[in-house]
Amino acid sequence: xxxxxxxxxxxxxxxxxxxxxxxxxxxVRACKECGERLSTYEQxxxxxxxxxxxxxxxxxxxxARPLARLLPVPxxxxxxAVIVLxxxxxxxxxxxxxxPQVEVAPPPPVVQQTSVLQFKPAAKxxxxxxxxxxxxxxxxAEPAIQIAIPAEAIFPPGAMPAGATxxxxxxxxxxxxxxxxxxxxxx
Amino acid sequence: MSGDSFPLxxxxxxxxxxxxxxxxxxxELRKPLLRYLTALGLSLxxxxxxxxxxxxxxxxxxxxxxxxxxxxxxxxxxxxxxxxNWQRSYARRMAEPLDPxxxxxxxxxxxxxxxxxxxxxxxxxxxxRLLQAQERECLMLRAEGLRYRxxxxxxxxxxxxxxxxxxxAVKKLAETCNV
Numbered sequence: 001x002x003x004x005x006x007x008x009x010x011x012x013x014x015x016x017x018x019x020x021x022x023x024x025x026x027x028v029r030a031c032k033e034c035g036e037r038l039s040t041y042e043q044x045x046x047x048x049x050x051x052x053x054x055x056x057x058x059x060x061x062x063x064a065r066p067l068a069r070l071l072p073v074p075x076x077x078x079x080x081a082v083i084v085l086x087x088x089x090x091x092x093x094x095x096x097x098x099x100p101q102v103e104v105a106p107p108p109p110v111v112q113q114t115s116v117l118q119f120k121p122a123a124k125x126x127x128x129x130x131x132x133x134x135x136x137x138x139x140x141a142e143p144a145i146q147i148a149i150p151a152e153a154i155f156p157p158g159a160m161p162a163g164a165t166x167x168x169x170x171x172x173x174x175x176x177x178x179x180x181x182x183x184x185x186x187x
Numbered sequence: 188m189s190g191d192s193f194p195l196x197x198x199x200x201x202x203x204x205x206x207x208x209x210x211x212x213x214x215e216l217r218k219p220l221l222r223y224l225t226a227l228g229l230s231l232x233x234x235x236x237x238x239x240x241x242x243x244x245x246x247x248x249x250x251x252x253x254x255x256x257x258x259x260x261x262x263x264x265x266x267x268x269x270x271x272n273w274q275r276s277y278a279r280r281m282a283e284p285l286d287p288x289x290x291x292x293x294x295x296x297x298x299x300x301x302x303x304x305x306x307x308x309x310x311x312x313x314x315x316r317l318l319q320a321q322e323r324e325c326l327m328l329r330a331e332g333l334r335y336r337x338x339x340x341x342x343x344x345x346x347x348x349x350x351x352x353x354x355x356a357v358k359k360l361a362e363t364c365n366v
Contacts, residue, residue, distance in 0.1 A: 009357050010350045015335045044361045045330075051311045052330040055226045 002033045009041050212258060213242050219331050220266050226327050227270050234270075241266040260337035263328065267341050314363035322356035325349055 010016050011024040028034050217238055224234035244265050249255070315323060321342065328338045335349040342349070 006354060007350075009354045010335070013329070013335070013353070015350060040361050041357050044357055044364065047307065047311055047364070048315075048326055048357075048360060049330045051308060051315065052226060052327055053222070054308060056222050056231075 002031050005034060008034060008038055009045075012038060012041060012045075212245065212262070216259060216262055217242075220262065223263065223327055223331055224266060224270050227267075227273075227324075229270055229273050233273055237266050237269045240269060257337065257340060260333065260340040263331075263333065263337070263341040264343075267324075310364055311360070314360050317363060318356055318359060322352055322359070325352045326356050326360075329353055 005011070005024055005027060007016060007020065007024055008028070011021055011028075014021075016024065028038055220238045220241065221231070221234050224237055225231060229237065241262055245258070245262055248261070315326075318326070321344070324342060325338055328341055329335075333341065335346050335353070338349045338353075339346045344352075
């Protein structure tokens with residue numbers, strides 16, 4: 001078995017000095033194994049060149065496709081509104097009823113995108129990118145409940161990277177009402 | 188984009204000469220540079236900004252009477268170094284597989300050919316993402332037609348290192364793709 005030349009590709013690329021190139025050329029003509037290797041390297045090089053040329057259009061189409069990326073907050077807010085409305089307690093109720101996907105958790109880690117919804121007992125929703133506290137003494141409550149929402153449940157297929165998840169953090173007022181919902185996108 | 192201005196103490200003839208040369212090079216090398224930068228993971232908008240800044244730097248370089256040798260590798264090196272500022276884009280690009288943008292509805296491509304081409308693209312994309320960054324960059328610059336010496340100038344490595352890296356990278360791709 002021929003150990004082959006470690007300069008086959010440099011020779012193929014025309015990068016060797018004439019004397020060294022002549023040695024390799026003689027060897028390739030005589031050695032069937034190296035001739036086959038050379039064909040393989042030529043094919044790989046051609047395929048890579050085609051791949052490289054297609055990368056720009058592939059990258060452009062990948063970035064252009066998810067138009068829904070521009071609309072994550074409204075779409076998520078609409079989906080979340082449905083979930084939260086289902087969770088909202090009746091007057092006098094002290095605790096949010098347990099549902100399968102609800103878990104008590106510490107504050108979430110990195111926040112990439114945030115939308116704040118405020119809820120009142122009359123179920124009137126207000127979506128704001130910059131939240132204003134209702135009064136001067138208002139302080140943000142610690143999130144009491146977090147709900148993980150798979151992106152596939154909110155967005156059309158392919159609109160978001162695979163595995164993207166939204167975390168909805170619910171803060172409860174002392175009377176048991178949902179005081180604040182913070183929607184966070186986590187990739 | 189840079190808002191830099193040109194030095195005003197240039198003679199008109201030199202400015203005009205440099206400008207004409209830079210314009211010619213712009214037409215020749217803009218597309219290859221954009222291709223390389225998007226392959227490195229930059230968005231088209233980011234790549235266009237980098238290319239514009241690179242040519243602005245070239246114009247200044249020529250206007251200052253800088254060397255006119257190896258302009259192609261000079262431009263690629265400037266663009267490559269600026270692209271390094273987008274490390275997150277690069278990491279993101281290598282973390283996500285690319286989908287081939289092949290047009291299956293084209294009259295010249297049968298559905299079977301389109302499927303095969305897409306599969307080949309994905310297989311190669313997986314293999315390329317397993318390479319080391321320098322191996323990928325060497326192959327991209329080689330596919331762009333740069334000589335080993337020019338690739339070495341762009342990446343700041345010796346020509347012999349380029350030869351070894353290209354050899355290793357091609358062999359890895361051949362093994363991974365079972366060509």
